[in-house]
Amino acid sequence: MTETSDHVRTLARAAKAAGARIAQASGPDRRSILLAIADDLGRADARAQILAANAEDVEEGEARCREGTLARALVDRLVLTEQKLDGLCDGLGQLADQADLVGQVELERELDDGLVLRRVSCPLGVLGVVFEARPDAVPQIAGLALRTGNAVLLKGGHEARRSNAALVERLRETLRVQGFDPGAVALLEDRAAVDALLGLDREVDLIIARGSGAFVRHVQSRTAIPVLGHAEGLCHLYLHHSASPPMAARIAVDAKCSYPAACNAIETLLWEPGAEPALVAALEALRRAGVELRGCEATRAAHPELAPASPDDWSTEYGALVLSVRRVDHLDGALAHIERYGSRHTEAIVADDEMAASAFLAAVDAGGVFHNASTRFADGYRYGLGAEVGISTGKLHARGPVGVDGLITHRWLLRGQGQVASDYGPGKRAFRHRTRPVD
Amino acid sequence: MTETSDHVRTLARAAKAAGARIAQASGPDRRSILLAIADDLGRADARAQILAANAEDVEEGEARCREGTLARALVDRLVLTEQKLDGLCDGLGQLADQADLVGQVELERELDDGLVLRRVSCPLGVLGVVFEARPDAVPQIAGLALRTGNAVLLKGGHEARRSNAALVERLRETLRVQGFDPGAVALLEDRAAVDALLGLDREVDLIIARGSGAFVRHVQSRTAIPVLGHAEGLCHLYLHHSASPPMAARIAVDAKCSYPAACNAIETLLWEPGAEPALVAALEALRRAGVELRGCEATRAAHPELAPASPDDWSTEYGALVLSVRRVDHLDGALAHIERYGSRHTEAIVADDEMAASAFLAAVDAGGVFHNASTRFADGYRYGLGAEVGISTGKLHARGPVGVDGLITHRWLLRGQGQVASDYGPGKRAFRHRTRPVD
Numbered sequence: 001m002t003e004t005s006d007h008v009r010t011l012a013r014a015a016k017a018a019g020a021r022i023a024q025a026s027g028p029d030r031r032s033i034l035l036a037i038a039d040d041l042g043r044a045d046a047r048a049q050i051l052a053a054n055a056e057d058v059e060e061g062e063a064r065c066r067e068g069t070l071a072r073a074l075v076d077r078l079v080l081t082e083q084k085l086d087g088l089c090d091g092l093g094q095l096a097d098q099a100d101l102v103g104q105v106e107l108e109r110e111l112d113d114g115l116v117l118r119r120v121s122c123p124l125g126v127l128g129v130v131f132e133a134r135p136d137a138v139p140q141i142a143g144l145a146l147r148t149g150n151a152v153l154l155k156g157g158h159e160a161r162r163s164n165a166a167l168v169e170r171l172r173e174t175l176r177v178q179g180f181d182p183g184a185v186a187l188l189e190d191r192a193a194v195d196a197l198l199g200l201d202r203e204v205d206l207i208i209a210r211g212s213g214a215f216v217r218h219v220q221s222r223t224a225i226p227v228l229g230h231a232e233g234l235c236h237l238y239l240h241h242s243a244s245p246p247m248a249a250r251i252a253v254d255a256k257c258s259y260p261a262a263c264n265a266i267e268t269l270l271w272e273p274g275a276e277p278a279l280v281a282a283l284e285a286l287r288r289a290g291v292e293l294r295g296c297e298a299t300r301a302a303h304p305e306l307a308p309a310s311p312d313d314w315s316t317e318y319g320a321l322v323l324s325v326r327r328v329d330h331l332d333g334a335l336a337h338i339e340r341y342g343s344r345h346t347e348a349i350v351a352d353d354e355m356a357a358s359a360f361l362a363a364v365d366a367g368g369v370f371h372n373a374s375t376r377f378a379d380g381y382r383y384g385l386g387a388e389v390g391i392s393t394g395k396l397h398a399r400g401p402v403g404v405d406g407l408i409t410h411r412w413l414l415r416g417q418g419q420v421a422s423d424y425g426p427g428k429r430a431f432r433h434r435t436r437p438v439d
Numbered sequence: 440m441t442e443t444s445d446h447v448r449t450l451a452r453a454a455k456a457a458g459a460r461i462a463q464a465s466g467p468d469r470r471s472i473l474l475a476i477a478d479d480l481g482r483a484d485a486r487a488q489i490l491a492a493n494a495e496d497v498e499e500g501e502a503r504c505r506e507g508t509l510a511r512a513l514v515d516r517l518v519l520t521e522q523k524l525d526g527l528c529d530g531l532g533q534l535a536d537q538a539d540l541v542g543q544v545e546l547e548r549e550l551d552d553g554l555v556l557r558r559v560s561c562p563l564g565v566l567g568v569v570f571e572a573r574p575d576a577v578p579q580i581a582g583l584a585l586r587t588g589n590a591v592l593l594k595g596g597h598e599a600r601r602s603n604a605a606l607v608e609r610l611r612e613t614l615r616v617q618g619f620d621p622g623a624v625a626l627l628e629d630r631a632a633v634d635a636l637l638g639l640d641r642e643v644d645l646i647i648a649r650g651s652g653a654f655v656r657h658v659q660s661r662t663a664i665p666v667l668g669h670a671e672g673l674c675h676l677y678l679h680h681s682a683s684p685p686m687a688a689r690i691a692v693d694a695k696c697s698y699p700a701a702c703n704a705i706e707t708l709l710w711e712p713g714a715e716p717a718l719v720a721a722l723e724a725l726r727r728a729g730v731e732l733r734g735c736e737a738t739r740a741a742h743p744e745l746a747p748a749s750p751d752d753w754s755t756e757y758g759a760l761v762l763s764v765r766r767v768d769h770l771d772g773a774l775a776h777i778e779r780y781g782s783r784h785t786e787a788i789v790a791d792d793e794m795a796a797s798a799f800l801a802a803v804d805a806g807g808v809f810h811n812a813s814t815r816f817a818d819g820y821r822y823g824l825g826a827e828v829g830i831s832t833g834k835l836h837a838r839g840p841v842g843v844d845g846l847i848t849h850r851w852l853l854r855g856q857g858q859v860a861s862d863y864g865p866g867k868r869a870f871r872h873r874t875r876p877v878d
Contacts, residue, residue, distance in 0.1 A: 024801055109823055115812060117822055124834055125804060205834055220663065226835045247857035254859030361852050362463055365564060373554060373855030382860065383556055383851065384548055384872035395563055395644055395848040396665045397836035409834040412822065413800050416812030418686035420693030421821065433823035 008196035011153060011186045012203035016126050018181035019151030023123045025180075027100030033146050033178050034096035038089045040174045041139060047085060053166035054080040054135060061159055070159065073261070077134045078160055084136055092143050095386055101408045102149045110434040112424075114417040121410050123149035125205040128197045129389070130219065132211050133157025138167040140387050141208075142185050146175075148407040153197060153204070155188040198223035206407075208389050213317065228392050228402060232317045233263025234343040235375045238334040238360070240351035241274025245281035247372060248350045252282040254374040255348065257289045261319045263391060264346050264368075264378040268314060268324045270334050276302070278350065283325070291321045298327035314341045331356060335363050342366060344393050346378040346400075367393060367400035447635035450592060450625045451642035455565050457620035458590030462562045464619075466539030472585050472617050473535035477528045479613045480578060486524060492605035493519040493574060500598055509598065512700070516573045517599055527575055530826055531582050537825055540847045541588045549873040551863075553856040560849050562588035564644040567636045568828070569658065571650050572596025577606040579826050580647075581624050585614075587846040592636060592643070594627040637662035645846075647828050652756060667831050667841060671756045672702025673782040674814045677773040677799070679790035680713025684720035686811060687789045691721040693813040694787065696728045700758045702830060703785050703807075703817040707753060707763045709773050715741070717789065722764070730760045737766035753780045770795060774802050781805060783832050785817040785839075806832060806839035 022030065040046050061078050064070035107119040127150050131137050138154060145152035156164040164187060172182035188194060197204060201224040209219040213232035220227045237255055239248050255266040271279045283303060286293060294313055295306035306325065313324040314337070328334045338347050346368035349360040357371040368378040380388025380401035388401040398406035423429050461469065479485050500517050503509035546558040566589050570576050577593060584591035595603040603626060611621035627633060636643060640663040648658040652671035659666045676694055678687050694705040708725075710718045722742060725732060733752055734745035745764065752763040753776070767773045777786050785807035788799040796810040807817040819827025819840030827840040837845035862868050 020802070111816070111821065111823065115816075224659065226665075226833065244857070250857060250859055254861050258859070258861040357854070361854075363459070366850065368851045368853065370853040371855065372857050373853050374859040376860035377550070377554075377853055377855075377858070378851070379860075382550065382863070382870065384550065384870065384874070394665065399848055400851045409838055411805065412807045412817070412839045414807065414809040414812050414816055415796075415800075416810065416816075418683070418689060418811050419816070420689055420697070420813040421815035421818075422693050422697040424821070431821065431823065435823070 004192045005196040005199065008153075008188065008193050009200055009203060011183070011188075012126055012128075012197070012200050014181075014183040015151035015153060015186055016203065018184035019123065019126060019149060022146060022151075022180055022184055023102055023149030025149075027102065030100060030102070030147055030149060031096045033175065033180065034092050034143055036174050036178050037139065037143065037146075037171060038092035038096065040170055041085055041092070042089050046170050047082065050085070050163065050166045050170065051080060051082075053162040054078070057135075057160050057162045064159075074133060074159065077132070078163070080135055080163060088136055088139050091387055092139060095143050095147050095404075098147065098386055098404060100147075101404055105438045106410060108436045108438050110436065111414075111431050112419065112429065113432070115419045116415050118413045118415075119410050120413055121408050124407055124409050125150065126203060127152045127206050127208060127407065128155075128200075128204045128225070129153070129208040130155045130194055130197075130210065131157070131208075133159035135160045135163035135167060137210075138164050139171065141389055142168075142171050144387055144389055144404060144407060146184065148404050150407050151184040153186050153188055155194050155197070158190075195222075198225065201225050210390050226397075228394070228398065228406065229390060232343045233265070233345040233391075233393070234268075234315065234317050234341060235264060235266045235346045236268050236270055236334075236338050236342060236348070237266045237375065238328070238338075238347070238349045239269065239271040239275040239278045239282065240331070240349055240353060240356045240360075241272055242353035242356060243275055243278035243350040244352055245278045248275075248278035249281040249285035251348070251350055251372070251374050253285045253289050255376055256286060256291055256323050257321065258374075258376055260321050262376065263317075264375045265319075266323065266348075266375055267317055268326060268337075268341070270326055270328045270337060271299075272328055272330050272334065279325075286323060289321070291323050294322065294324045296324075296326040299325045317343075331359055334360070338364055338366075344395075345391070346370065346375040348373065348375050367391070443629075443631045444635040444638065447592075447627065447632050448639055448642060450622070450627075451565055451567075451636070451639050453620075453622040454590035454592060454625055455642065457623035458562065458565060458588060461585060461590075461619055461623055462541055462588030464588075466541065469539060469541070469586055469588060470535045472614065472619065473531050473582055475613050475617050476578065476582065476585075476610060477531035477535065479609055480524055480531070481528050485609050486521065489524070489602065489605045489609065490519060490521075492601040493517070496574075496599050496601045503598075513572060513598065516571070517602070519574055519602060523575055527578050531578060534582050534586050534825055534843075537586065537843060539586075540843055544877045545849060547875045547877050549875065550853075550870050551858065551868065552871070554858045555854050557852045557854075558849050559852055560847050563846055563848050564589065565642060566591045566645050566647060566846065567594075567639075567643045567664070568592070568647040569594045569633055569636075569649070570596070570647075572598035574599045574602035574606060576649075577603050578610065580828055581607075581610050583826055583828050583843060583846060585623065587843050589846050590623040592625050592627055594633050594636070597629075634661075637664065640664050649829050665836075667833070667837060667845065668829060671782045672704070672784040672830075672832070673707075673754065673756050673780060674703060674705045674785045675707050675709055675773075675777050675781060675787070676705045676814065677767070677777075677786070677788045678708065678710040678714040678717045678721065679770070679788055679792060679795045679799075680711055681792035681795060682714055682717035682789040683791055684717045687714075687717035688720040688724035690787070690789055690811070690813050692724045692728050694815055695725060695730055695762050696760065697813075697815055699760050701815065702756075703814050704758075705762065705787075705814055706756055707765060707776075707780070709765055709767045709776055710738075711767055711769050711773065718764075725762060728760070730762050733761065733763045735763075735765040738764045756782075770798055774799070777803060777805075783834075784830070785809065785814040787812065787814050806830070
């Protein structure tokens with residue numbers, strides 16, 4: 001453990017130094033790094049190396065699936081294909097073409113003659129990213145980190161370890177060929193390394209934790225480093241009495257069924273008196289889509305075929321084709337239920353009544369608040385942010401899908417000619433505070 | 440404890456509801472609240488009430504000072520005067536006139552026909568602020584919170600409890616007169632209430648902790664709520680060999696002596712071979728100002744009158760007229776020392792050589808990086824940010840002095856016409872992602 005700890009600290013310090021050189025390079029240099037990574041992942045030899053490593057991971061995953069120790073969905077998520085690699089190359093190309101966010105003068109202010117303050121954007125420094133067994137996350141996350149001048153220590157799911165190692169090897173080789181220190185991207189080997197990472201609060205600037213809510217909370221409780229990760233996604237769909245029944249049905253099915261394990265899927269359907277036609281349409285469509293429905297007493301009075309919901313249901317993220325259904329007392333009841341049980345991720349209303357929609361959008365405290373649209377749109381790609389490192393249910397720094405913006409901070413740079421603070425104050429010199437335009 | 444806990448939870452929930460009404464009011468309404476608070480604090484009856492309460496706090500403080508249980512500096516900080524109240528009224532007036540940051544559309548993007556995404560700024564929600572025994576902080580902090588549509592639970596130092604209670608009573612009365620719920624500002628009574636506050640991670644959105652580094656770390660280790668606070672301020676002044684001796688002396692004295700307890704005061708002076716004239720000038724001026732100097736071996740070889748510094752000195756925030764002095768191996772040595780021992784607060788170089796200054800400004804990872812200016816300028820008022828709630832040594836969300844910007848977050852609002860995510864993708868509809876200009 002001490003040896004692991006020293007090793008990870010050494011990796012983190014090397015990563016910081018390597019990242020600093022990328023941060024101090026020019027925007028076009030960072031763009032070139034991304035394009036070179038995309039080029040490399042498009043080459044036949046790189047693909048052969050990556051797909052061979054991936055085939056071994058998948059073979060092992062298939063064997064575990066047959067034994068019953070790994071779910072089919074997780075094996076599917078492991079698989080890399082030429083098509084997936086093409087998609088990754090496209091994504092890296094788009095990221096390369098995004099505006100460079102490093103070294104931007106965000107504010108310039110003359111505090112006094114010859115005393116000029118600038119707020120300048122800069123990378124966070126070293127990111128530690130712990131993520132699920134999905135190898136396509138490696139170039140995505142590394143791409144986001146390098147585009148913003150950050151270094152990154154990666155720990156992916158064990159099931160994808162060979163694929164991850166091959167991908168990281170290619171990334172590091174590309175950095176080397178581009179004249180940068182490959183230490184800016186490094187792979188951590190095991191859980192002991194993650195434990196060591198979480199203790200490095202002087203060396204690591206941000207932990208990004210992807211995975212289950214329980215996993216994210218586990219990470220948050222074990223580190224003094226800021227953690228970006230959604231603890232859970234407990235999203236609601238609220239049917240107002242003005243809801244169009246076919247729209248309610250379409251949105252409910254998409255929001256629950258298009259990817260039930262996603263954090264932006266809904267777990268509870270709320271309806272109010274007057275919304276019965278929309279409720280009936282939604283329940284029928286959900287049932288046809290194979291969703292297990294659990295209702296409150298008031299819902300079951302009209303729909304006795306629903307299983308009874310227990311109070312626990314309101315705070316359960318099923319991550320599966322299960323949905324709880326509750327009658328609420330109009331808009332205020334919906335807002336109160338969401339305030340109490342929601343995870344501040346994404347909440348949606350179906351309503352033709354514009355006043356009700358506006359009131360809902362104004363009142364709900366969540367990263368995303370939607371009117372007549374599926375909660376499944378809460379996603380960096382769909383928002384047009386380019387790639388995302390995750391979706392934050394926290395309110396500070398980044399909220400909702402986190403793209404390159406979330407990996408940037410700033411420093412205050414002050415240039416003077418020997419000025420001292422005690423020369424200023426009542427009866428002494430006064431500050432000018434002349435803000436200059438920046439572009 | 441359970442009773443306290445329930446009480447504080449009730450206060451926090453009431454604060455959230457009260458704050459939401461202020462957040463949903465208009466910018467001019469929030470401006471009016473600030474102006475009304477300033478007006479009230481300018482009235483003779485309000486001042487009489489506040490100053491009478493303050494006199495009792497000061498009397499008790501003086502008695503404790505005579506007994507030796509309270510430092511003179513802390514008693515001085517307790518005192519409110521007509522002049523201080525005038526200053527507070529001015530500050531509130533300036534805050535009233537700052538641009539309103541709530542409800543700004545920061546980004547507007549048509550994802551597809553009739554599917555419009557907006558990123559809209561909003562308050563964090565409920566702030567919990569724990570601060571030192573300085574009653575002028577009450578209207579400052581409450582002003583910042585209300586200007587940005589946040590509610591605030593305040594717990595100030597026990598020594599100022601009567602002053603704080605009087606000030607909060609006036610603030611709440613002003614809210615009531617303005618037609619808002621006074622619950623948006625509430626005072627916590629004791630440490631048990633602070634403990635309860637730290638446990639309310641669903642009700643409280645941000646903890647602002649002001650006080651000693653040890654206190655801030657104590658708070659950080661006891662809550663799942665994000666904490667904004669500087670754990671410590673361990674700042675350096677580095678004398679490059681091109682440093683002007685008189686400038687080095689002036690800046691060193693200001694940075695160490697103008698307020699030794701401040702987090703932006705320096706603790707260590709670094710110098711490199713060639714900087715001896717600047718070092719001599721600085722040491723002489725510091726000695727005349729009564730500073731106890733502790734040197735490394737290399738420094739003491741030329742200045743044997745300095746006490747020997749122990750390795751602990753490099754990581755000690757003295758908060759007093761003590762300064763450690765160390766010779767470093769040029770710029771790289773200075774950067775390495777700062778990287779290892781600095782608290783990422785504010786770092787300064789004295790140099791006539793523009794290349795060295797630029798290299799220092801580019802390389803140092805700290806909230807503030809200064810050239811030929813005192814570290815004491817690191818302050819929201821001096822930066823022209825208006826009032827500040829504190830100085831953050833964290834990198835996320837807010838870095839350096841935190842003003843109104845740091846109390847704002849955003850939500851993603853999506854308005855559609857029944858669109859669902861599964862209609863989009865390869866072979867299906869494509870997103871348009873047309874970003875519209877916002878002003």
